[in-house]
Amino acid sequence: MELVCIGLSHRTAPLVVRERLALSESRQVEVLQRLAQSPVEVLWVSTCNRVEVYLSAPDGMLARERAVSELRALGGDEALDHLYEHRGEAALIHLFRVASSLDSMVLGEAQILGQVKDSFERGQGAGAVRGELTRACAAAFGCAKRVRTETAIGRAATSMASAAVQLASKVFDGLKGKTVLVVGAGEMGELAARHLQQAGATKLFITNRTLARAEALAMEVGGVARPFEELFSLLGAADVVVCSTASPVPLFTRENVGAVGKGRKGRPLFMVDLAVPRDIDPGVGTLDWVHAYDVDDIQKFVADNAAARAEEAHKAGVLVAQEVARFVKERALREGMPVLARLRQRAEAIARTEVERTLTSLGDGLTDKQRKSIEAMGRAIVNKLLHEPTSRLRAVGPEGEGNRLAGAAAELFGLLEAEMEAADSEASSMAPVPQQLATGAKR
Amino acid sequence: MSHTLVSLACHAYGIAAVAYLAYLVRQSDALAMAGRVLVGGGLVLHGVALFELLGAQSGRPVGMAQGFSTLAFLLLAIFLALDVRYRRPVIGAFLTPLAVTVLIPGLLMNGGQSPLPPGVRQPLLPLHITLALLGLAAFAVAAGVGVMYLLMERQVRAKRFGLLFSRLPSLEFLDTLNRRLVVWGFIALSITLATGAFFVASTIGWQWDGKSIATVVAWAVFAAIVNARIFAGWRGRRVALLTMAGFCLVLVSFLTSYDVTSSTAAAMRIP
Numbered sequence: 152m153e154l155v156c157i158g159l160s161h162r163t164a165p166l167v168v169r170e171r172l173a174l175s176e177s178r179q180v181e182v183l184q185r186l187a188q189s190p191v192e193v194l195w196v197s198t199c200n201r202v203e204v205y206l207s208a209p210d211g212m213l214a215r216e217r218a219v220s221e222l223r224a225l226g227g228d229e230a231l232d233h234l235y236e237h238r239g240e241a242a243l244i245h246l247f248r249v250a251s252s253l254d255s256m257v258l259g260e261a262q263i264l265g266q267v268k269d270s271f272e273r274g275q276g277a278g279a280v281r282g283e284l285t286r287a288c289a290a291a292f293g294c295a296k297r298v299r300t301e302t303a304i305g306r307a308a309t310s311m312a313s314a315a316v317q318l319a320s321k322v323f324d325g326l327k328g329k330t331v332l333v334v335g336a337g338e339m340g341e342l343a344a345r346h347l348q349q350a351g352a353t354k355l356f357i358t359n360r361t362l363a364r365a366e367a368l369a370m371e372v373g374g375v376a377r378p379f380e381e382l383f384s385l386l387g388a389a390d391v392v393v394c395s396t397a398s399p400v401p402l403f404t405r406e407n408v409g410a411v412g413k414g415r416k417g418r419p420l421f422m423v424d425l426a427v428p429r430d431i432d433p434g435v436g437t438l439d440w441v442h443a444y445d446v447d448d449i450q451k452f453v454a455d456n457a458a459a460r461a462e463e464a465h466k467a468g469v470l471v472a473q474e475v476a477r478f479v480k481e482r483a484l485r486e487g488m489p490v491l492a493r494l495r496q497r498a499e500a501i502a503r504t505e506v507e508r509t510l511t512s513l514g515d516g517l518t519d520k521q522r523k524s525i526e527a528m529g530r531a532i533v534n535k536l537l538h539e540p541t542s543r544l545r546a547v548g549p550e551g552e553g554n555r556l557a558g559a560a561a562e563l564f565g566l567l568e569a570e571m572e573a574a575d576s577e578a579s580s581m582a583p584v585p586q587q588l589a590t591g592a593k594r
Numbered sequence: 595m596s597h598t599l600v601s602l603a604c605h606a607y608g609i610a611a612v613a614y615l616a617y618l619v620r621q622s623d624a625l626a627m628a629g630r631v632l633v634g635g636g637l638v639l640h641g642v643a644l645f646e647l648l649g650a651q652s653g654r655p656v657g658m659a660q661g662f663s664t665l666a667f668l669l670l671a672i673f674l675a676l677d678v679r680y681r682r683p684v685i686g687a688f689l690t691p692l693a694v695t696v697l698i699p700g701l702l703m704n705g706g707q708s709p710l711p712p713g714v715r716q717p718l719l720p721l722h723i724t725l726a727l728l729g730l731a732a733f734a735v736a737a738g739v740g741v742m743y744l745l746m747e748r749q750v751r752a753k754r755f756g757l758l759f760s761r762l763p764s765l766e767f768l769d770t771l772n773r774r775l776v777v778w779g780f781i782a783l784s785i786t787l788a789t790g791a792f793f794v795a796s797t798i799g800w801q802w803d804g805k806s807i808a809t810v811v812a813w814a815v816f817a818a819i820v821n822a823r824i825f826a827g828w829r830g831r832r833v834a835l836l837t838m839a840g841f842c843l844v845l846v847s848f849l850t851s852y853d854v855t856s857s858t859a860a861a862m863r864i865p
Contacts, residue, residue, distance in 0.1 A: 300622050303760065321750055321759065324767040416827025419765070440830075448753050455755040 152283050153211030156242035157218055157234060158196070158203030160254065164233035171226045172202040180277045182221055186214075187279030193218075194284050196270045198263065200255065205246060207283040211238060240479060243287060247471045250291040251298040258460055259304035264295045287478065294474035301470060304463040312342040314453050315423040315444070316350045319391050322421045322442050326352040332389040333357045333374070334382065335396035336364040339425045343393040344372045356385050360396070387411045390418070395425040405434035412440060423449070490557045491544055494564055495537055502529040597701075599643035600663060604701055606636030607670065607694050614686030618761055626683035633674050633690065640667050654720045661727070661848065662700030668731035669693045676735070676771070682763050688738045696734075722789040726851075729782030730844050733816075736775035737841035740834035743768040747831055769829050776823075776837055780816045783844065787813050805850040812843035 159168065174182065179195050186206070187193040191214050194205040204222070208214035215236070222230055237245045248254045252263045271288045274280030280288070298304060316326075323329055331352040333344045336359040348355055355374035359365035362378050369376035377385055386392065386408065396402065403422070422443040424431040429445055436443035444452075506529040510522060517525075544556055610632035617625040644667055648655060655664045673689045676682075742762055749759040762768075787809060794801070819836050822828035 300624075301620060303621070320764060321746070322765050324764045324770070417829050418827070419830070442750055444753070451753065452755050 152190070152207050152209060154239060154242045154283075154287065155206045155208070155211045155215050155218075156203055156237040156245050157206070157215060157222070158201060159230065159233040159235065160201035160203070162254075163235055164230070168226060168230055168233055169200070169202065172222065172230060173197060174225070176273065179273060182225075183274060183277040183279040186217060186221060187274075187277070192274075192281050192284040193279040194270060194274045194288065195279075196249065196267055198266045201249070203249070205242065205284065205287075207287070240475065243475050243478065244471060246287060247291045247294045247475055248468075250288075250295040251467055251471060252295070252304070253298070253464060253467055253471065258464055264292070264299075267295075268292065286482070290474060290478040294471055297470050297474065298467040302463040302466045304460060304467055311425060311446075311449050311453065312339070312346040314449050315343060315393060315425070316346045318423065318444055318449070318452060319347075319421050320350070322419060323390060326350045326391065328353050329390040330354040330388050331356070331391045331393070332385050333368075334392065334394035334402065334430065335359060335426065336361075336368040337395055337397070339395035340393070341368055341372070343395065343423075343425065344368060344374060347391065347393065348372050348374070352391070356389070358382060358385060383407065383411055386420075387414050390421065392420065392422045393425065394423070394430040396430055398426070398430055399428060401428075401432040402430045403435050404432045405438065408435050408441065409438055412438060415440065425449070486557065490561045491541055494540070494560060495533070497564065498533045498537060499530075502533045505529065596643035596647045599639045600697075601701060603636040603640035603643070604694065604697050606632045606639070607666075607690055607697065610636065610686070611690035611694055614683060614690050617683050618687040619757070621761070626686075629683060629686050629690070630674070630677055633670055633677075633686070637667065637670055637674060640670075648720075654723045655727075657703070658849075659700045659703035661851070662696055662703070664724075664727050665731055665734070665848075666693045666697035666700060668728055669696065669734050672731055672735050672775075680767075680771075682767070684761050684763065685739070685742070688742055689735060692734065692738055718789055719793070722786060722793065725782045725789075726786040726848070729779045729786055730848055732775050732779030732782060733837070733841040733844050736772050736779060737838045739768055739772045739775065740837045743772065743834040744831060747834075765830070769833070772834060772837060773823055773829075776816060776819055776833075776840075780813075780820050783809075783813055783816060803850075805847050808843050808847040808850060812840050812847060815840040815843060 159172070161169070174197060179197060183193050183195055186204070190209060192207040196203045196205070202222075204218045206214040206218055219231065219234070222234065245254070250264055250267045252259050255263050267288070271280060271285075274284070319326065326347065329352055331347045331354065333340050333347070333355065336357055340357070340359075344355060344357060355369075355372065356377050357365045357369045357372075357374045358377045358379050358381065359368075360379050362376060365376035368374070382402070386403075394402065408420075417440050420441045422431055422435065422441060424443065424445045427446055431443050431445065433443075433445075435441055506526055509525060510517070540556075540560060544560070610629045613625050613629040613632065616622075617629065640663075644655075644664060647660065648664075655661050669689065670693045673686065673693070677686060743765065745758055746762040746765055746768060748754075749756065749762070750765065790806075790809070794806070815836060819828070819833055819840065823833065
């Protein structure tokens with residue numbers, strides 16, 4: 152069986168093309184049922200950033216043509232200009248990378264694995280995903296899990312606002328029960344408010360020089376708007392402050408923040424300044440109970456994260472290669488096994504017949520020990536003769552080589568016909584005749 | 595028999611320490627689980643050994659070797675309870691190596707058991723010693739958590755976003771854990787001090803030797819920490835440093851308990 156991946160993603164296609172291929176679940180099932188006619192298997196992965204069709208078929212080219220015409224029908228000719236294609240091992244690597252979030256727009260984001268799993272379940276439900284793709288998906292999910300647990304790729308901050316929330320989580324043990332103050336209701340303030348709200352902040356106060364804007368934002372994100380005059384009384388109650396005003400001079404100085412500190416009994420305050428020019432004077436950070444971060448600090452944090460992410464992506468790539476190699480080796484072994492088993496069966500049958508013939512011709516004059524020796528010799532010859540081909544077939548990793556050897560063995564020992572007969576009665580997902588699989592990708 | 599069990603436990607703790615240190619570098623659930631299972635298994639072996647040993651000595655550890663062994667046991671028991679409760683395996687990277695360091699002298703010094711002199715067969719003595727060791731273990735964990743706090747605070751203040759920054763728990767979590775441990779340790783220490791004073795007064799009379807001075811000063815330090823936390827809102831670095839100082843004092847008191855030249859200890863051994 153050949154694995155083919157054909158599709159488009161944020162890397163190759165604009166949103167307007169991706170939108171056209173974004174099908175509802177029921178339409179996906181219809182397409183799956185059209186494409187997946189036994190023994191062809193189909194996995195349709197559809198997210199806001201990608202639409203990909205994975206096909207497992209005895210004739211990869213034929214299945215590919217049908218999938219392409221389906222994609223043309225849905226997305227028009229324009230869609231075809233943005234398609235990429237992977238075949239054989241390259242398709243496997245792509246599937247593993249997608250599931251592991253290494254091909255995502257935001258590297259390491261967590262949703263993609265769930266989306267691939269949903270596609271997999273939909274495919275199974277529609278009967279389009281069976282033996283071969285089930286095994287490939289299971290291995291891809293295992294790989295994604297390894298990438299998540301063994302690299303830090305999923306723990307990266309992705310924007311200034313989410314970086315601010317991540318930094319806050321290093322001072323506070325979660326934002327639950329914490330009071331958050333957002334100063335400035337501009338775009339940055341809005342983003343920060345949303346992230347803080349999502350992170351579980353219990354009380355969210357928003358203040359702005361124009362109260363109406365604070366009220367509008369508070370309505371939107373579920374916070375409480377307060378007049379700008381209350382800034383310092385709000386500061387006294389706050390645990391986290393995010394400011395992003397257009398004020399030309401710092402709003403917070405060591406003196407005015409220090410004055411608020413008297414009533415706080417040492418309660419820590421985490422302040423993030425997303426404004427340029429700054430809203431928080433650098434002196435504020437020297438207060439014992441204040442942790443203050445400005446735009447440069449956050450950028451350093453995000454940059455450190457990006458550098459770390461690149462490193463983690465490299466590690467993840469190595470993991471993907473390992474997992475793909477393991478899967479390919481297992482598959483080669485699985486597909487090579489029937490040949491081995493039949494070869495052994497055949498050889499053992501011959502040995503048994505010959506041993507019996509020899510024992511009969513030697514008559515009753517033999518002792519038990521002598522009979523056992525002759526039987527053991529028959530078995531030993533079979534084992535010794537088959538040892539080398541068996542271990543070679545087991546050892547070859549790449550599918551092409553494994554299949555070539557298994558095919559040669561089947562042909563040399565006249566097992567091919569027996570193999571074909573047996574395979575007909577087996578599940579259609581198993582390869583009856585070993586095939587040379589094409590590898591490599593093209594766009 | 596018990597020495598073999600403790601030695602086995604020590605190996606389990608040692609491997610657990612390696613697993614937790616590896617977890618610090620590479621956050622894998624399997625490593626955390628391995629550490630947890632190894633510490634748990636080690637505690638079972640260690641517990642059986644201690645039960646057997648202390649059961650034969652009317653429930654009190656005799657000599658510094660057993661003192662260290664029991665201390666390591668309690669320290670890891672507290673750690674395991676925290677690990678199960680809060681699921682912050684990274685604490686293990688700091689505490690398991692500490693526990694192994696405490697246990698190794700206990701293993702090396704083994705063999706020097708002295709028969710229990712009849713004069714110290716106080717019915718409350720096992721309670722006194724167990725609570726003293728429990729308090730010491732709680733303070734040891736609190737001091738370890740204090741070290742983590744100081745490390746993390748340095749990262750947060752210096753804005754160094756390295757490995758420690760990404761791995762260590764939040765400052766608030768570490769500070770809260772330190773507070774709880776200090777309160778429990780302080781309660782244990784208070785009872786230890788009261789029962790100890792009672793024993794000394796009823797045998798040879800109160801004397802200001804090294805042990806009693808260190809213990810009373812340590813008690814005062816922890817009393818000050820607990821009060822400052824409750825009434826003055828102290829927290830963070832100051833408290834972490836004080837906890838470490840207090841722990842050093844309690845450690846001195848623990849070590850002088852086994853000092854034969856200490857007047858109290860000498861007197862306790864003479865009928």
